[in-house]
Amino acid sequence: MRLARLRVDGSSLPDGALWARADGAAWVPVEDPFAAFARGEAPADLAGAAPVEGRFLAPCEPLLVVGIAQNGPEHHSPVQAWLKSPRTVVASGVPVALRRDAGVPAIEGEIAVVIGKDTEGLTAANAHEYVLGVTAVNDVSSPDRAMLDPRNFEGKGGEGYTPLGPWIDTEADIDEVPMTVRIDGVERVSTGTWDLPASIRECLEYVTRWLRLGPGDVIMTGAPRSNFSVEPGAFVEIEVAGMVLATQTH
Template identity: 30%
Template sequence: MKIVRFWDGNKVSYGSLADDFIRPIEGDLFGEYAISNKSLGINEIQLLAPCEPTKVICIGLNYYDHAKEMNLPIPEEPIVFLKPSSAVTGPGTNIIYPHQCTRMDYEAELAIIMGAVTKNIEPEDALDNVLGYTCSNDVTARNLQPKDGQWTLAKSFDTFCPIGPCIATDISADNLSIKLMINGEIKQNSNTSQMIFSIPFLISYLSKIMTIFPGDVIITGTPPGVGPMEPGDTVTVEIENIGKLTNVVTLK
């Protein structure tokens, strides 16, 4: 199933997407729910970020081919940082180029959407707590990244975490093609099989540090080919079996 979150002009709802039609979900997406018989055309609604996380947990340097590109050693443990929930935006929205930024980079990433409270879980049980997966763009003000010795400033501006367009459930995410295009030109092209740390390992590792709540997002690192975006650029992240996340870079 592909789950979307949308605005129909009156309220925000979740729904099941198939063939450009959405059937609203009634009840609690993270508990008990039913799928309505009502149907809406995708052109009748506005797609939103597919969840409302309390936090976005981010993994750095998690692709073998990216580490090779950067001439960096393979990390022995995951590199972890956070983005605030205020950075989250959805498909079709603008990525704002802040005045403090002199270089804004794209980073295509697979995002895990958690479906249950997760704490101190073991890798063999971790996938049971996953709702599904979506596309993400870990937008970075690259000139600010080394400024304070860590990455929070560079990663946390509003709109710096586009996610969407849907949450794909019941798929395996360990062998998916992942691409990023700028104005239709492919800039990143890899596969999630290149991940250094597996999804079950990451969930377990993080859950032993912090409680992860339903709707929280874990973005899992970027493949090679990271580079700059400019105002006016159309940026698309495409992941196999999930879909395309498209945003436009703007100064305002």
């Protein structure tokens, strides 16, 4: 199932936001998918609701965004993690202003995992049971700050530096997720979970051993050969499990 948050004109919900599932090219309003996930069910259609049109919002509102450090083919360190402010999360298509005071900016195409329920009891073996689904994320960064900023506060803190979406794929296999990164229409890498030294399951087990997560929290699982320097004006597309996250920089 593809699940999205849409801003719909005339909706009675806060900010006009509602959950919807894809039905071909249409979007059908559904109940809160996290409440349904807690029951072990797919979200039910809202009674009497007709298909809607609207603008994609970020597909969830995380309280925590966790990044996995050095999880690419060139790194062989033990799994490590860091935190990124959820206030940097924006929807697909939202323009992102690259900082001019922090060196050469970079984009990192990553597979993002959306947690479906409280992670108490999560292990590598049962990790899939706690995952609502996967989505695409662009971990925009200022890597030149790393020498002075080893905690990633400055390097990861730009306004809108976490484009996320456009929807959540609840049927993706967390053990085998493909990803492609294109910049200005040119494919730069075709990769996926198979290029991650630490699997998504291992990442989830590590993070939740130190920090309990909850519904809507996001783990960015690392950049498998998908880190590229960019200039203002670059148009970045990150395709994960068939969905395309678009970021226009300026």
